[in-house]
Amino acid sequence: MKALVKNKNWQAYQKEIADDHYYFARSCIRQNIFPAAEDVFLKIIGTELGKDIFDDVRQTTCTGIAYHSGLLPFETTMTVVAHQFALMNEAGYENFVCSCVTSFGIYSEVLETWAFFTDTLKNTREALKRSTGKTFKIPRNLVHASDVIFKYREEIAAKAKYRLVNAKTGEPLKVVDHIGCHYAKIFPEKGIGGAEYPYVLAGLIDEWGGEQVDYPERRHCCGFGFRQYLLKSNRGYSVANSKKKFDSMKPYQPDLIISNCPGCTFFLDRWQYTIAEIEGITYGANGFGIPVLTYEELAGLLLGYDPWDMGLQLHQVTVEPILDKLGIVYKPEGKYRGLNNVCLGKPVMPEILKCI
């Protein structure tokens, strides 16, 4: 009996992640808010690991943000998803990798719906054919981009120039992992480690030398809430939920927050600025915030990529404290430069949150 329970627990950590030949789907939020992050992912997978990954000019949104805001019928979302699969088929791929966690939830939900309510699959095929003339095959493998980084975490560690340790003290850096709700809360079996103990980012922290921060609100939502954030009148929902997390993690003095969801990364970054300016509260040391990175930005840093080429100057919470702790060599003056090293001047500095 004990062995059976152990086997069942272990199964939660098994997930089929294709080895190679990926069709990459970009994210609505990530490409706008962290505009270089997805190309860092493509560089790691393509150049560092030598895998084939296709970035299709024709791809689009999955519509997930609009669907979860109550704006679109599910029939529309299912057909747009089918259109994405048709584009993948036409490009000659069968392994779908998405950058967005909301998208990962949407694609998973659509596949489950088609499998369980078979009429919806038939109706979607007909709707896609009537509207675009296209047909599609269901992907052989569907994963989130963070799954692929997890799969190759050892290979990345082997190539890394830095580890998640304090360069001065040699101590592991304390890292908060925030998993986007739609990665595993909808379908726990589709996420590495399930919903309660997801390991997709914790595995990176462990492998790359850091220390996980376990805090009471670790699994709480960042507070996106779709329509709750997108409407200015409702945004208190979003900042209040992020604050609940910050207040909960602060006593553990984390050095860094990482997230696999573009929305969560954005909110955990920007709401620290907002809370500082409204409430006068800062969560990092010496008036700074806690730096927030995406998984590919963290991997890029450890691999030795220039932080300003990865767009880390576009985070509102200053990242220099984590660069210094990691011992990364960087040019402070390169932060606010444009093409050909042209100086663009600094942004206005916030009144309370310390930034550089």
Added chain:
Amino acid sequence: MTLVERLRADFRMVEGLKACINCGTCTAICPAAGVSDYDPRMVVDMVQENNEETLIALLKSDTIWRCGECLSCKTRCPRENVPGYVIQALRSLSIDTGYFMESTQGRKQFALKRTIGEHILKYGYCVHVDEVNTEMFPEQGPVWDWLQKNKEQVLERLGTSYGKQQSGSLRIIPEESLRNLKRIFDETGATKRFEQIEQYARLNARQEGIDFDEGNSCEYFKKMYEK
């Protein structure tokens, strides 16, 4: 067909509601319940009554628009119910019947249609850098103003495809893809829903004597978006 029957015919109800035992686990875990009087346990209980009048009251209420669709409730319900799916079905029915216009939160669907809804058909994505500014999104902070001021320089330096017809982030989406999205919207009911939201909003603005036009600077949009 009664409204209860229409609601029950939605497959999200089949997935989302078996028999709720009213334990309140969903409410305990719910981020919306932590910041407002939203109570998913109560919503599911009301739906479970299968009562036409109770259902109409829900469809006309702000309550069904308070959920943040994080779906934490799906993970934790001991009976495998999904209040978040029930909410999705209620919202659809509220729009289809026009009852969404009876609540302050329901009427705000107009602002979502004018932003993320139209962005999909214009840019191919729900969000676009050209549509985000610190007046609408002040939390973006001064770093966003810096990006906007130096957009071409910064986005070029970061290797994006902003303004270009090639693969990459922030590219111009090919006409064929935008055309396909529009045709899918026409085919699957999204265009009809958008037209319905616009029509109701225009009527509501006229009734309230509020300025209404095609852009997002009119008084009616601001009221729906900000207040």
